[in-house]
Amino acid sequence: MDRGRAVLAAVALAAALALPSAAGPFWTGLVTQMYIFGLLALSVDLLLGHAGLFSLTHASFFAVSAYTVAILQVRYAVPTALAAPAGILAGTLLALLFGLAVRTRGVYFILITIAFGYVVWGVAHRWSSFTGGDNGVTNVPFPALGAAAITSHTQYYYLVLAAVIVCGLGYRVFMRSPFGLGLRGIKASESRMQSLGFRTSAHLYAAFVLSGALASFAGVLYVYYNKFVNPVAASFPVSVEAALMAIVGGTGTIIGPFLGAAVVLGLRNWVSSFFELHAAVMGAVFIATVLWAPQGLVGIAGRLRARFGKAKERTP
Amino acid sequence: MSNTALEVGALAKVFGGLAAVDGVSLKVAAGERRVLIGPNGAGKTTLFHCITGTLKPTSGQVTLFGRDVTRLAEYSRTALGMGRTFQITNVFPDLTLGENLALAIVGTDRRKWVLHRPMQAYADVRRQALESLERVGLAGRADQPAKLVSYGERRQLELALALNTRPKVLFLDEPCAGLSPAERQRISQMIGELPRDITLLMIEHDMDVALGLADRVTVLHQGRVILEGSPDEVRANAQVRDVYFGHA
Amino acid sequence: MLTSAVLQAINGISLAALLFLLASGFTLSFGLMRVVNMAHGAYYLLGGYIGLTIAEKTGSFALALVGGGAAIIVVGYLIDRFLIRRTGENHLAQVLLTVGVAFVIGDVALAIWGGDNLMVPAPKFLKGAVILPGDVYYPRYRFVLIFLGVAVGVALWLLYKKTQLGAVVRAGVDDREQVNATGINVDRLFVMVSGLASFLAGMAGVAGGAFLTLYPGAEWEILVYALVVVIVGGLGSLEGAMIGALIVGLLDAYGRWLLPEFSYFVLFGPIALLMLFRPRGLFGREY
Numbered sequence: 001m002d003r004g005r006a007v008l009a010a011v012a013l014a015a016a017l018a019l020p021s022a023a024g025p026f027w028t029g030l031v032t033q034m035y036i037f038g039l040l041a042l043s044v045d046l047l048l049g050h051a052g053l054f055s056l057t058h059a060s061f062f063a064v065s066a067y068t069v070a071i072l073q074v075r076y077a078v079p080t081a082l083a084a085p086a087g088i089l090a091g092t093l094l095a096l097l098f099g100l101a102v103r104t105r106g107v108y109f110i111l112i113t114i115a116f117g118y119v120v121w122g123v124a125h126r127w128s129s130f131t132g133g134d135n136g137v138t139n140v141p142f143p144a145l146g147a148a149a150i151t152s153h154t155q156y157y158y159l160v161l162a163a164v165i166v167c168g169l170g171y172r173v174f175m176r177s178p179f180g181l182g183l184r185g186i187k188a189s190e191s192r193m194q195s196l197g198f199r200t201s202a203h204l205y206a207a208f209v210l211s212g213a214l215a216s217f218a219g220v221l222y223v224y225y226n227k228f229v230n231p232v233a234a235s236f237p238v239s240v241e242a243a244l245m246a247i248v249g250g251t252g253t254i255i256g257p258f259l260g261a262a263v264v265l266g267l268r269n270w271v272s273s274f275f276e277l278h279a280a281v282m283g284a285v286f287i288a289t290v291l292w293a294p295q296g297l298v299g300i301a302g303r304l305r306a307r308f309g310k311a312k313e314r315t316p
Numbered sequence: 317m318s319n320t321a322l323e324v325g326a327l328a329k330v331f332g333g334l335a336a337v338d339g340v341s342l343k344v345a346a347g348e349r350r351v352l353i354g355p356n357g358a359g360k361t362t363l364f365h366c367i368t369g370t371l372k373p374t375s376g377q378v379t380l381f382g383r384d385v386t387r388l389a390e391y392s393r394t395a396l397g398m399g400r401t402f403q404i405t406n407v408f409p410d411l412t413l414g415e416n417l418a419l420a421i422v423g424t425d426r427r428k429w430v431l432h433r434p435m436q437a438y439a440d441v442r443r444q445a446l447e448s449l450e451r452v453g454l455a456g457r458a459d460q461p462a463k464l465v466s467y468g469e470r471r472q473l474e475l476a477l478a479l480n481t482r483p484k485v486l487f488l489d490e491p492c493a494g495l496s497p498a499e500r501q502r503i504s505q506m507i508g509e510l511p512r513d514i515t516l517l518m519i520e521h522d523m524d525v526a527l528g529l530a531d532r533v534t535v536l537h538q539g540r541v542i543l544e545g546s547p548d549e550v551r552a553n554a555q556v557r558d559v560y561f562g563h564a
Numbered sequence: 565m566l567t568s569a570v571l572q573a574i575n576g577i578s579l580a581a582l583l584f585l586l587a588s589g590f591t592l593s594f595g596l597m598r599v600v601n602m603a604h605g606a607y608y609l610l611g612g613y614i615g616l617t618i619a620e621k622t623g624s625f626a627l628a629l630v631g632g633g634a635a636i637i638v639v640g641y642l643i644d645r646f647l648i649r650r651t652g653e654n655h656l657a658q659v660l661l662t663v664g665v666a667f668v669i670g671d672v673a674l675a676i677w678g679g680d681n682l683m684v685p686a687p688k689f690l691k692g693a694v695i696l697p698g699d700v701y702y703p704r705y706r707f708v709l710i711f712l713g714v715a716v717g718v719a720l721w722l723l724y725k726k727t728q729l730g731a732v733v734r735a736g737v738d739d740r741e742q743v744n745a746t747g748i749n750v751d752r753l754f755v756m757v758s759g760l761a762s763f764l765a766g767m768a769g770v771a772g773g774a775f776l777t778l779y780p781g782a783e784w785e786i787l788v789y790a791l792v793v794v795i796v797g798g799l800g801s802l803e804g805a806m807i808g809a810l811i812v813g814l815l816d817a818y819g820r821w822l823l824p825e826f827s828y829f830v831l832f833g834p835i836a837l838l839m840l841f842r843p844r845g846l847f848g849r850e851y
Contacts, residue, residue: 054656100836103843107600107655107799111791115835118788122828129825178422178438179431181411185419188408191370195402196423196481197394206429236784240663247660280671286664290657291650 016161020154030269032157034261035164036221040238041245041257042171043214048243049251050180051207052187053105056239057098057113060120061212063234065091065219067124070137070229080143087223088216094120095212102204105190117239124231136230143224150224160221167214168254175254183207241282248289250298259297320382321346321485321515322367327376328539329362336362338539339376344485346381349516351526353550354536360519361403363536364487367517368400369393380485395424399483401474403490403519407462413473414458417445420480444480452476452506468499475506486510488518492525504529527551567700572817578706579789580813581713582776585768586786587793587805588720589761595737595800596757599648600658604765605787606666606673611636611766612773612782613677616684619770625687629770636766637759639669644758666783674780684773705775712771716764717806724802733757737800789816792831796838798848807846 020028040062047053065087072078072086101112124131131137142150143159150156174180185193186200193200223229232238241264249260267285272278293300324342328335337359344350352360365371367378369390377386385393408416421441422428435441449458452472457465462473471491478486491507492500504525510516520526526533527547535543535556543553550556586608593599615632619625643665651657690708693701724730732748769778772786793812797804811834819830838845 054659056659100839103839107594108795108844108848110600110655110659111795111799112835112839115788115792115795115831118784119828119832123826126827127825173434174431176434176436177431178418178427178433178435179429181415181419181435182422182428184411185408188410189406192402192406192408192477193419193423194390195368195370195394195400195406196420196477197391198419198423198428199389199391203428210431236788237667240660244660277671277675279674280668283664283667283671286660286667287647290661290664291647294657 013165017158020157025153028154028157030265031262032153032160032225034258034265035160036218036225037242037245037265038258038261039164039167039218039221040215040242041249041261042167042254043211043218044239044242045246045251045253045257046171046211046214047207048246049253049256050175050183050187051204053102053204053208054110054243055101055113055208055211056110056236056243057101057117057120058211058215058242059234059236059238060098060117061091061095061215062219062222062238062242063120063124063229063231064094065216066223066226066229066233067131067137069220069223070140071130073141074137074139079145081145084143084220087220088213091216091219092209092213095209095216098212099205099208102201102208113239114236117234117236121231121234121236124234132230134230136228136233138228140223140227140229153225156225160225163217163221164258167217171254179203179206240286244282244286244289246296248285248293248296250296250301253298256296256298263297319346320344321348321380322517323377323379324363324367325377325379327363327366327378328374329359329366329371330374335539337366337373340536340539340541342534342541342544344515344517346515347512349529349531350518351530351533352517352519352536353521353523353526353533357538358536359539360536361489364400364489364517364519368398368487394481394483397482397484398487399478399481399485400487401478401489401491403493405467405470405474407470407473407477409463410461412459412461413449413454413465414442414445416462416473417448417458417476417480418442420477421445424481448476448480452479453502468495471495471499471503472506475503479510483514485515485517488516488520490519490521492520492522500525567698568821570696571700571702572821573814574702574706574710576814576817577810578709578713578775578813579816580809581710582768582772583786583789583793583813584713584805584809585716585764585771586790587797587809588716588802589764590790591794591797591800591802591805592733593758593761594794596733597754598653598655599644599758600655600662601648601761602659602662602787603643603665603669604761604790605783605785606669607636607640607762607765608769608772608786609778609783610639610669610673610769612684612769612778613673613682614766615770616677616682616773616778619685623687625685625690625770625774628684629767632770633763633765633767636762636769640758640762640765641755644755666787670780670783677778679780681777681779682773683775683777684770686774703775709771709775713809720802729753729756789831792835795845796834798845801845801847804845804847 019031040058044055044058047055068090069083069087072083098116101109101116104112125134142156144150150159182193182198182203186203190200245260245264246257247260248263249256249258264285268278268282271281275281320343322342322344324340327337327340329337340363354360362371366373369388377384379385380393380396380398383396385396408419418435418441421444427438446458449455452475454469454472462470475491488507492503495503500522508529518529530547533545533547533550534541535550543550543556586604590601590604593601611632614635615628618631619628647661647665648658651661686705690705692704694704694707696702724734732753789812793805793808796811797808812831815830815834816827819827823830
């Protein structure tokens with residue numbers, strides 16, 4: 001990391017730490033959501049930006065994990081120390097099953113993941129004796145580890161921030177690891193990877209499960225923030241918005257999905273304060289992104305820098 | 317112990333009723349350099365694809381050092397010692413040359429599954445990548461993205477990728493395709509300098525290159541072997557002149 | 565029990581007829597133009613709503629069917645011409661773009677027609693029940709729907725297999741270069757096929773709206789069913805769409821009947837099995 005980036009990271013961290021006291025509860029809440037959905041978008045981008053697989057079922061892992069935590073905590077009074085890992089485990093197990101989709105590529109993969117996502121939504125929606133139907137599961141408490149309990153949204157904000165930093169650093173290592181590099185190789189040329197000795201389907205399957213586990217983790221953070229979960233969490237718009245966030249921000253990067261989450265959530269919040277058709281506005285954002293900014297904000301920034309700044313060579 | 321590196325038995329590949337490869341049998345001795353020639357559409361590349369596992373043959377067998385690999389996936393064949401290059405350059409354009417080679421190096425060992433350590437932490441991978449680049453004439457280029465180097469250099473990279481899977485049998489699909497005469501000479505010199513313990517199968521259109529490198533030559537025409545022999549025998553054969561030189 | 569099983573079979577076949585209307589257009593658009601149009605569900609919903617308004621204003625169900633379909637031809641043409649065309653053959657971009665289009669259409673429809681469940685009024689002679697052997701009453705409309713689905717299926721089949729236009733389309737599905745080589749105006753052919761797909765989707769909305777009702781979100785539910793049909797049958801295949809529709813329709817009907825809480829899960833089964841044995845669907849090919 002060069003000095004400019006280190007300074008930028010330090011400033012961003014200071015701003016993030018100061019936010020709750022400087023900006024008040026509304027912004028703290030919005031930024032917490034941005035972190036959580038940014039993580040979900042990051043999990044989508046693990047497949048999209050690195051492996052070239054466009055999954056539209058990630059709301060499934062997110063929601064199954066959120067439901068697991070909510071049901072365990074609310075109905076069975078299971079402590080956080082067990083409920084949260086159980087949530088991640090449940091979402092990951094589902095990813096082990098849905099990972100079958102890597103037997104297909106391209107359009108088939110996209111269509112199949114959409115169908116899978118609907119199955120989960122349908123079960124959440126219809127199996128009301130267990131999932132609470134459209135009302136979902138409510139009254140989820142803040143997480144608590146023994147005596148150390150979160151008691152306010154501000155405290156929870158810091159917990160999520162810490163989780164995001166840990167995930168971001170881990171993801172950074174992952175991106176540069178042989179496994180992560182292998183995914184980029186598969187995205188560029190699967191046939192070449194096979195001839196180099198990579199079992200590409202197994203590689204993609206592992207990536208799918210890993211990505212599902214990350215989405216499940218985001219689901220855990222989500223349910224403790226939101227205090228309830230209903231079938232909306234599993235719905236298709238959540239999956240597709242997570243993908244949109246990754247693309248708006250810039251795929252294949254760490255910061256991109258979080259930037260994208262900030263843009264999408266911020267825009268929705270702002271628009272819905274004065275315009276009723278905010279879903280239509282989101283749709284317009286989809287269209288505009290595809291037509292005019294397929295490389296996302298990171299791509300635009302890169303182009304601006306290349307144009308105006310000294311185009312520095314990237315160190316690998 | 318067999319001295320046969322590769323044996324292909326009655327291999328056929330049918331595409332929609334059309335036999336691209338129509339019952340080809342080959343036997344290549346360990347250490348031999350075999351060149352496949354034949355006019356366009358003779359089925360040479362399809363035959364390669366079927367041998368290396370890129371395509372599934374419709375019928376027939378492939379045996380590598382006495383082991384039947386017909387049903388093995390391509391990555392398993394690579395692990396057993398098949399390495400290949402592609403006729404149409406098939407490298408990773410967005411990755412640097414060093415990263416390209418790093419993938420080739422870890423592809424045949426367990427490190428490809430590591431996700432908690434950056435690739436750069438493996439000093440031996442980096443060293444091997446640099447050495448390999450130097451050997452194919454790309455010294456000092458390790459940190460350039462593959463899409464920014466010239467076509468000829470990408471062909472050199474293509475060769476380096478295949479060599480880093482530690483092949484016992486190496487398949488080169490027109491390594492000189494699209495190159496200038498000077499580049500051609502460089503690549504064929506590199507191929508000529510490969511260690512003799514690597515068995516070599518090569519598709520080549522350039523007769524001088526082909527006959528200069530080959531121990532033995534197999535001529536394919538319309539999916540069948542029409543002749544197998546020494547370069548001199550091939551040069552002298554009238555039928556080959558008809559189907560091959562006639563077209564050239 | 566046995567009568568229920570028979571009734572469910574009819575339910576399933578009538579749903580299959582509806583799904584076929586939607587899936588055939590989707591699959592032909594993909595087969596010929598390589599376009600993945602996720603707005604197909606929104607076309608269905610919008611066509612249904614427009615048909616509903618026509619039926620209420622004129623009292624004619626036939627006019628509603630044709631009008632709903634025709635309106636979508638126009639909408640579909642504009643979207644195709646000004647948006648989808650610009651994505652080239654990038655499926656990821658197409659999916660994202662057309663999902664965005666579907667969001668816009670869904671939201672505008674919500675603003676115009678509201679959030680309640682609305683039913684397209686079917687004419688009197690289609691209402692009421694048919695009495696089946698064993699004194700079983702079954703809604704007549706469902707039979708009409710089956711008839712409609714079969715009629716469209718046969719018409720498409722004849723068009724596809726017996727006419728020159730169909731031959732060109734088939735050739736195009738196999739190999740797009742061939743169409744260019746025939747000297748046919750490819751642009752016009754594409755407009756015609758996507759117009760047909762749009763019309764079928766809009767008409768399906770009217771036909772479906774008369775028994776499944778129309779409501780916000782219906783566009784995605786019906787789209788997912790159509791997608792499963794296409795996945796099972798194989799992208800780009802008309803035969804696949806027919807057989808896939810029957811499989812999905814019947815599975816859904818029996819699923820709802822036997823496992824009401826997990827009826828969606830029943831859809832998962834065939835996809836999972838296909839992926840294990842035939843990842844490209846029953847009649848699919850490699851794209």
